[in-house]
Amino acid sequence: MTAPAPRRSTKQREAVREALEASDEFVSAQALHQAMRAEGSTVGLATVYRALAALAEDGEADALQSAGELLYRACTKTHHHHLICRSCGRTVELEAAAVERWAGQVAAAHGFIEPDHVVDIFGLCAECAAARSGSAR
Amino acid sequence: MTAPAPRRSTKQREAVREALEASDEFVSAQALHQAMRAEGSTVGLATVYRALAALAEDGEADALQSAGELLYRACTKTHHHHLICRSCGRTVELEAAAVERWAGQVAAAHGFIEPDHVVDIFGLCAECAAARSGSAR
DNA sequence: GCCTTAGTGAGAACGATTGTCAATCTCGGC
DNA sequence: GCCGAGATTGACAATCGTTCTCACTAAGGC
Numbered sequence: 001m002t003a004p005a006p007r008r009s010t011k012q013r014e015a016v017r018e019a020l021e022a023s024d025e026f027v028s029a030q031a032l033h034q035a036m037r038a039e040g041s042t043v044g045l046a047t048v049y050r051a052l053a054a055l056a057e058d059g060e061a062d063a064l065q066s067a068g069e070l071l072y073r074a075c076t077k078t079h080h081h082h083l084i085c086r087s088c089g090r091t092v093e094l095e096a097a098a099v100e101r102w103a104g105q106v107a108a109a110h111g112f113i114e115p116d117h118v119v120d121i122f123g124l125c126a127e128c129a130a131a132r133s134g135s136a137r
Numbered sequence: 138m139t140a141p142a143p144r145r146s147t148k149q150r151e152a153v154r155e156a157l158e159a160s161d162e163f164v165s166a167q168a169l170h171q172a173m174r175a176e177g178s179t180v181g182l183a184t185v186y187r188a189l190a191a192l193a194e195d196g197e198a199d200a201l202q203s204a205g206e207l208l209y210r211a212c213t214k215t216h217h218h219h220l221i222c223r224s225c226g227r228t229v230e231l232e233a234a235a236v237e238r239w240a241g242q243v244a245a246a247h248g249f250i251e252p253d254h255v256v257d258i259f260g261l262c263a264e265c266a267a268a269r270s271g272s273a274r
Numbered sequence: 275g276c277c278t279t280a281g282t283g284a285g286a287a288c289g290a291t292t293g294t295c296a297a298t299c300t301c302g303g304c
Numbered sequence: 305g306c307c308g309a310g311a312t313t314g315a316c317a318a319t320c321g322t323t324c325t326c327a328c329t330a331a332g333g334c
Contacts, residue, residue, distance in 0.1 A: 008280060008331055044283035049322065065202045083247055092247050099236060103258050110220055110229050111263030118257045121240050123249030145300055145311060181314035186291065
């Protein structure tokens with residue numbers, strides 16, 4: 001496990017990382033690919049998928065599934081959760097030691113080991129809420 | 138909103154509900170369809186998808202995405218979370234008022250409204266843990 | 275500079291899900 | 305109980321995101 005996974009640094013992978021970091025929201029592989037193409041890059045879609053998977057594996061990006069799509073975002077490497085606007089995608093990183101503890105305790109109480117957890121909060125950010133009540137209903 | 142959604146009760150929908158309740162783990166639509174076929178039912182795959190979507194919408198089933206698949210499970214209608222064995226799929230329903238509160242507070246603190254959240258814990262249940270350390274490497 | 279081999283790009287392949295449409299069945303009225 | 309309108313069904317095609325394949329390119333060690 002944790003194989004030595006030789007990983008060469010290539011222009012494409014760098015480009016993907018940059019493109020990802022340029023966005024502060026979760027983006028799909030497809031969207032990222034389109035954006036990169038639009039900027040003149042010639043990367044292939046498959047490469048974007050591979051690069052994103054590699055980044056996620058290395059802990060340099062967080063992945064989440066939404067509406068059947070895989071979304072990625074460049075995140076801090078420390079463990080955290082997300083508060084995501086379901087309208088504009090704006091994302092806030094959250095620390096939640098209390099929730100970590102709770103998850104560990106609950107898992108242990110039921111005899112589960114190696115607990116892992118998914119904790120994400122979706123909502124409507126202040127701006128989107130205002131925009132909606134403006135053009136209401 | 139919450140349209141009166143006329144919903145007729147049909148044999149197929151009942152059958153899907155029963156098949157779903159017969160399993161206490163999360164199952165994919167495909168697996169459920171296969172199981173029903175194996176039991177002699179003639180339901181179509183599309184019908185299973187539609188029935189599951191309807192059940193989920195009515196709050197009679199919980200849906201979660203895992204490994205790119207949509208999984209369903211018959212659950213209590215009250216809001217709850219899950220503790221899921223990543224090996225055998227055994228599922229425990231959890232109540233977590235504290236987490237609900239936390240989610241609401243965090244969302245509000247960042248100006249988000251209509252908070253919704255995804256909180257699931259994955260782990261290895263006692264039996265699977267034992268089985269693994271038994272056949273351990 | 276040369277060689278080995280991981281990485282790349284284009285497109286095909288794949289698998290889960292959704293749409294289409296004629297046939298069927300439910301439900302409310304008679 | 306019978307009828308008709310319209311929701312639901314089942315088989316299949318279509319769609320869409322993701323992964324695979326394979327010939328080619330280029331990174332990194334010598």
